[in-house]
Amino acid sequence: MPNPTAAALIIGDEILTGRTREGNGHFLAGVLAQTGIDLKEIRVIGDDHATIVAAVRELAAGHDHLFTSGGIGPTHDDITADAVADAFGATISIRDDAYAILAAHYATTGMEFNAARQRMARIPAGARLIDNPVSAAPGFSLGNTYVMAGVPNIFQAMVASVLPTLTGGKPLISLSLRVMQAESSVAQAFGALAARMPDISMGSYPFVKDGAYGTNLVVRGTDAARVEAGHAQLRALFPEGQ
Amino acid sequence: MPNPTAAALIIGDEILTGRTREGNGHFLAGVLAQTGIDLKEIRVIGDDHATIVAAVRELAAGHDHLFTSGGIGPTHDDITADAVADAFGATISIRDDAYAILAAHYATTGMEFNAARQRMARIPAGARLIDNPVSAAPGFSLGNTYVMAGVPNIFQAMVASVLPTLTGGKPLISLSLRVMQAESSVAQAFGALAARMPDISMGSYPFVKDGAYGTNLVVRGTDAARVEAGHAQLRALFPEGQ
Numbered sequence: 001m002p003n004p005t006a007a008a009l010i011i012g013d014e015i016l017t018g019r020t021r022e023g024n025g026h027f028l029a030g031v032l033a034q035t036g037i038d039l040k041e042i043r044v045i046g047d048d049h050a051t052i053v054a055a056v057r058e059l060a061a062g063h064d065h066l067f068t069s070g071g072i073g074p075t076h077d078d079i080t081a082d083a084v085a086d087a088f089g090a091t092i093s094i095r096d097d098a099y100a101i102l103a104a105h106y107a108t109t110g111m112e113f114n115a116a117r118q119r120m121a122r123i124p125a126g127a128r129l130i131d132n133p134v135s136a137a138p139g140f141s142l143g144n145t146y147v148m149a150g151v152p153n154i155f156q157a158m159v160a161s162v163l164p165t166l167t168g169g170k171p172l173i174s175l176s177l178r179v180m181q182a183e184s185s186v187a188q189a190f191g192a193l194a195a196r197m198p199d200i201s202m203g204s205y206p207f208v209k210d211g212a213y214g215t216n217l218v219v220r221g222t223d224a225a226r227v228e229a230g231h232a233q234l235r236a237l238f239p240e241g242q
Numbered sequence: 243m244p245n246p247t248a249a250a251l252i253i254g255d256e257i258l259t260g261r262t263r264e265g266n267g268h269f270l271a272g273v274l275a276q277t278g279i280d281l282k283e284i285r286v287i288g289d290d291h292a293t294i295v296a297a298v299r300e301l302a303a304g305h306d307h308l309f310t311s312g313g314i315g316p317t318h319d320d321i322t323a324d325a326v327a328d329a330f331g332a333t334i335s336i337r338d339d340a341y342a343i344l345a346a347h348y349a350t351t352g353m354e355f356n357a358a359r360q361r362m363a364r365i366p367a368g369a370r371l372i373d374n375p376v377s378a379a380p381g382f383s384l385g386n387t388y389v390m391a392g393v394p395n396i397f398q399a400m401v402a403s404v405l406p407t408l409t410g411g412k413p414l415i416s417l418s419l420r421v422m423q424a425e426s427s428v429a430q431a432f433g434a435l436a437a438r439m440p441d442i443s444m445g446s447y448p449f450v451k452d453g454a455y456g457t458n459l460v461v462r463g464t465d466a467a468r469v470e471a472g473h474a475q476l477r478a479l480f481p482e483g484q
Contacts, residue, residue, distance in 0.1 A: 012445075013443065013445055013462070014445055014447060014460070015268075015271065015284070016271055016281045016282065016283075016284070017271060017272075017275045017281075017414055017416065017462060018268060018269075018271035018272030018273075018274075018275050019416065019447075019460065020447070021265065021268040022264070022267070022268065022284075023263065025264070025286065026257075026260060026263040026264065027260075029257065029258055029259060029260035030260030031260075032260075033259045033260050039258045039259075040258065040287070040288065040293075041258075041285065041286065041287055042257070042258065042264075042285070042286040043283065043284070043285050043286075044267065044283060044284040044285075045282070045283055046282065047445070051282075073425055073426075073429075073446070073448065074425055074426040074429040075425060075428075075429040075432060075433055075445075075446045076429070076432070076433035076436050076437070076444075077436070077444065077445050077446065111424065111426075111427070114426070114427075114429075114430065115430060116426050116427075116429030116430050116433070117426045117429075119429075120426070151448060172259055174259065174261065182353065183315055183316055183317060184315070184316035184353075184356070184358050184359045184362070185353070185356075185358075186317075187315075187316040187317040187318070187356075187358030187359075187361075188356065188357060188358050190317060190318070191317055191318035191358070194318050194319070195318065201255065202318075202319065203254075203255055203256055203289070203317075203319050204315070204317045204319065205256060205261075205262070206315065206393060218256070218261065220255070220259060
């Protein structure tokens with residue numbers, strides 16, 4: 001049985017204008033690989049309602065899970081919740097349980113529970129809340145789509161809240177060998193090995209260290225015995241590798 | 243006249259499996275903002291022929307420019323050149339000028355010009371070469387699509403080769419104000435200002451520093467006078483900001 005599939009949708013003008021280097025997609029990629037969910041695409045788009053609606057519809061329909069990051073805060077440019085509601089044809093309004101969580105949080109911190117903060121209680125009808133242990137304002141899931149904050153530590157905490165609810169497949173196992181040869185020197189033997197073992201994935205990643213060429217050769221798959229067999233073949237081909 | 247638009251397509255299993263944190267999209271975003279080309283999407287996909295063909299067709303058709311990163315090296319998993327050729331209905335074969343560049347490079351370095359290295363001279367018919375001052379193996383452009391290496395320093399060198407050939411629009415100007423208040427405290431006044439100045443873009447980016455909440459308020463646009471006017475309004479709203 002193949003692993004479930006997923007896509008990530010990263011929302012924010014700050015990434016497309018070069019202000020912020022995206023990292024949530026990278027974090028999610030590592031977590032999903034360990035969980036046995038195959039991440040097929042990471043897509044970064046801007047804060048535009050129609051663009052978000054279209055991307056949510058396409059990516060939610062094309063994958064078992066869709067994870068979004070960004071645009072659920074208190075300001076005018078936080079439009080993700082409304083766009084996700086539209087994408088699923090759901091209404092959206094301030095919901096009592098989300099409101100209560102936020103009211104309790106601001107009562108504790110002594111900050112006013114103002115209109116901007118109340119806006120973070122807007123949740124599409126039919127959604128389940130995603131716990132936010134960092135700053136209270138919840139994410140939510142609707143259908144197969146998990147809507148989370150863009151601030152990295154909050155995103156990571158929300159992913160931790162969501163993960164136990166997902167059914168994963170076989171975790172991805174990666175073994176690598178570091179060879180101090182140019183990628184184009186190892187390409188022929190490495191490609192021949194990959195052709196002999198088509199059930200596992202092999203990738204090569206060149207680097208330059210202290211002026212010398214090197215390549216990391218990576219064997220990936222979900223069957224541990226096959227990945228280890230591939231790695232053993234690789235070590236036999238490049239006995240100097242580490 | 244609106245700025246030209248662009249998309250970036252980042253190709254590589256190593257990113258979707260969490261091995262590598264993508265950075266070429268971020269680099270390109272900064273360069274394009276300065277050039278006056280609006281980056282609308284960054285999409286990361288795996289090393290799969292059909293997926294690359296479909297993404298190149300869609301993104302090249304939907305934007306003035308498409309920039310790709312990754313998959314043009316010497317190994318079996320470097321399939322981007324063939325996929326881009328397919329996307330444009332072009333044939334692909336070893337081309338004399340690319341072959342000559344690589345042959346001269348390997349003659350200089352004393353490394354054998356083997357079959358794997360010759361594979362990097364495969365260029366779609368009708369493409370123009372993109373200079374690679376780092377490691378010789380050229381990128382290429384076909385139609386509105388610029389195909390570049392994934393290794394960051396080579397990608398950056400190829401972008402530098404391509405940029406002078408592009409007609410940009412008005413560079414994006416960003417001014418920001420750092421306020422030591424929670425995003426939800428400034429949201430109402432900031433949103434009201436954004437509503438009064440709909441021709442410029444305003445975004446807010448919360449942070450926590452030494453346990454205290456802060457927010458970076460960013461004003462963006464291509465009209466310097468309007469961006470400066472927005473920033474002046476912002477400073478008047480938050481005189482303590484820096």
